[in-house]
Amino acid sequence: MEFHTINGDLRMSRLVHGYWRAHEWGLDAQGYLRLIEEVLASGIDTFDHAACYGGFVNEGQFGAALKLDKSLRRRMTIVSKCGISFPNAALPEMKSKHYDNSAAHIIWSAERSVRELGCEYLDLLLLHRPSPFLNPEEVAAAFDNLNERGLVRYFGVSNYTAQKLSMLQSYVKQPLATNQIEISPLHIEPFADGSVDYLLEKRMKPMAWSPLAGGKLFAADDERSRRVASALLEAGEAHGETRLDTLAYAWLLNHSSGIMPIVGSGKIERIRNAADALGIRFDDEAWIKVYAAALGHNVP
Numbered sequence: 565m566e567f568h569t570i571n572g573d574l575r576m577s578r579l580v581h582g583y584w585r586a587h588e589w590g591l592d593a594q595g596y597l598r599l600i601e602e603v604l605a606s607g608i609d610t611f612d613h614a615a616c617y618g619g620f621v622n623e624g625q626f627g628a629a630l631k632l633d634k635s636l637r638r639r640m641t642i643v644s645k646c647g648i649s650f651p652n653a654a655l656p657e658m659k660s661k662h663y664d665n666s667a668a669h670i671i672w673s674a675e676r677s678v679r680e681l682g683c684e685y686l687d688l689l690l691l692h693r694p695s696p697f698l699n700p701e702e703v704a705a706a707f708d709n710l711n712e713r714g715l716v717r718y719f720g721v722s723n724y725t726a727q728k729l730s731m732l733q734s735y736v737k738q739p740l741a742t743n744q745i746e747i748s749p750l751h752i753e754p755f756a757d758g759s760v761d762y763l764l765e766k767r768m769k770p771m772a773w774s775p776l777a778g779g780k781l782f783a784a785d786d787e788r789s790r791r792v793a794s795a796l797l798e799a800g801e802a803h804g805e806t807r808l809d810t811l812a813y814a815w816l817l818n819h820s821s822g823i824m825p826i827v828g829s830g831k832i833e834r835i836r837n838a839a840d841a842l843g844i845r846f847d848d849e850a851w852i853k854v855y856a857a858a859l860g861h862n863v864p
């Protein structure tokens with residue numbers, strides 16, 4: 565496995581395991597524990613959560629597994645997110661879908677994530693989505709509070725434009741660690757709209773959500789997906805690699821910005837397919853061929 569060391573001592577594996585879909589995996593605490601052990605054995609040691617995943621229950625299920633083996637916490641980097649509210653069974657006081665980036669909500673959410681995950685502290689807390697009502701001074705106060713109390717080591721954002729990220733950084737004392745954005749061979753806009761360029765400029769490493777386009781890459785009935793899949797498989801021929809998921813992860817990992825793809829599957833074979841991507845190199849020609857397939861035409 566390869567790792568990034570961010571802002572001095574935040575260590576993140578180049579591939580991250582994500583828990584958005586975890587409530588679909590049908591795992592009890594023992595099943596979670598086995599999965600976590602297998603993920604760690606694959607070399608991936610960074611885990612991506614959000615307070616709201618699974619209707620505000622997935623963090624608690626992961627936490628129940630961590631309680632079964634207390635030694636696991638020190639072997640992992642835990643990321644979570646805050647700021648999205650919607651009606652759900654676990655927290656009936658949430659009555660409507662909205663973003664809440666108030667200091668009180670950020671602090672409440674991070675405290676709850678630490679409690680649910682049973683992890684003592686979060687390594688990284690992200691604002692999940694940009695709120696048009698954001699008060700950056702409140703965010704800065706919340707980050708200071710959580711940092712000073714030892715509940716959160718580092719902070720970042722998700723789904724931010726470069727301009728919003730720059731704005732927030734101008735208020736927040738801590739150097740923001742990442743912007744978690746959607747990037748995949750089917751979602752190439754961040755390479756053109758300045759999002760990735762801004763992160764490169766600031767020496768920040770992007771986290772990529774839905775790196776397989778949420779499974780769309782495998783959709784045989786979609787012409788664009790088929791075209792991009794063929795371009796990836798053609799690039800794989802030089803390496804004797806025929807696994808489409810492995811090649812898609814490799815395409816992301818090879819980008820100079822140091823993308824950290826978040827693996828969304830709970831199937832260990834697919835997680836290992838992701839880890840194997842680190843051995844595959846794309847040169848300019850092979851990388852751009854996949855990009856052009858996503859564009860639908862040759863580069864000008």
Ligand SMILES: NC(=O)c1ccc[n+]([C@@H]2O[C@H](COP(=O)([O-])OP(=O)(O)OC[C@H]3O[C@@H](n4cnc5c(N)ncnc54)[C@H](OP(=O)(O)O)[C@@H]3O)[C@@H](O)[C@H]2O)c1
Pocket residue numbers: 581582583584585612613692722723744745772773774775776777778779780782809826827828829830831834
């Ligand atoms: N910050 C944000 O706003 C945000 C938004 C979305 C997601 N995320 C994070 O990103 C993580 C990954 O997102 P994602 O789950 O959408 O990632 P993804 O890897 O693009 O999509 C996962 C889906 O692809 C399927 N899949 C994976 N490998 C496959 C294969 N070889 N053949 C066929 N289908 C395959 C999976 O099915 P199986 O489950 O059957 O393997 C699953 O349904 C999430 O868990 C979450 O941590 C963040």
